Amino acid sequence: MSAPRHHPEEALLAAHVAGALSAIAAVPLATHLAYCPDCRARAKALEAIGGEVLEAARPAALGADALERTLRAIDEAPAARPTPPRPAGDPRLPEPLRALVGRALDDVPWRAFGRNFALAEIAAEAGAELVLLKMAPGAAMPAHRHDGHELTLVLAGGYADAAGAYRPGDFACADAATEHAPIADADGECLCLVMIQDQPRFTGWFGRLLQPFLRI
């Protein structure tokens, strides 16, 4: 697989490296890093700055016995903190997405809408949802906008929109100013991870078709 060509912008990657994103927004970022050696290097550089920020932080008060308790924890369970058993999951999905989905892609509760699309909600938090989206080969999604941000990571196949061609590992961020109309590549099904913030504003038949499935 070739390296991804579409990457998160610096501010978004920095926010992820800083641990400043919500749990759901962090998933497409972390999964993109699994695909992208370039962004792993960028993240490492940002971590170096994180180290400086840590040095400059005003120290918070610890309990008087904090060191003692930490040493006790080190003594008590030297081997009792094994890495948790690798959760079941689809080997086609990279971590941390694999663990979060926790099952084979075929066993995910897909909800079809129309003949060309299927969607599975895998996690939710206030104001945002994380979904897997399947598009049939050549399927065209009607133009839509969003009230909030939409983070997309291609997992299999590909699609194209006005911003270019997206292949596995490619990352896209759309905001309220973006209207886009992705078309799945003709040579296979396209699978994407999408963080939807608030609601995409679809209109017409497509919106009516989609809304019950998003349960909005």
Add this chain to the structure above:
Amino acid sequence: MGYALAIESWPRAVARPVARPQHRPVSERPTDSLDPATQAALLARVARAGDRAAFGALHGHFAPRVKAYLLRRGAGAAADDLTQEAMVRLWRAAGRYDPAQASVAAWLFAIARNLWIDALRRDLRPALDPDEPGLVPEAPLAPDAAAFQADRAKRLKAALRGLPTEQREIVELCYFAELSQSQAADALGIPLGTVKGRVRLALARLRAELEPVR
């Protein structure tokens, strides 16, 4: 510094809210600073010989800063436990530290950040049951009515997520699992009066969420 600017400029909508900044300019470093070379030497002693005095010096310097970072991220009461876990990991992974790759501070920052992201992810609520009948319209509606219903369902869903756990649990049992209130009391092992009280509180709160836009 540029880093903080980059984070703050990212739309609040995607970033989690942060507590009041607790940073001071790098130029005003506290006098208790350990210089990076000393930090690396201390960590090497931990890795080589399990040197507790060396670890103690690193702990004294870094643990309060790790806690400050976690508090700023919003860890609240979990900050002490997460700080301890970060320092335990620093000890355990000391042998893998490579000074050519990163400063001790950057390395520990990444450890603490990963712990924080893991903690956030553990708290993720799984998506509501997609077959939940109360949230799916019964029949096709006129476009206006559909939009209204959609908005209302969306707000209800958000309001449900915002309920305290014990209220949400009750609403799910009584309204979604279609248990009677006494069945729910049995299922949870709490008195019927407590169930009724929690249902009342939860519904008052959901109504309050939905009221303003009726």
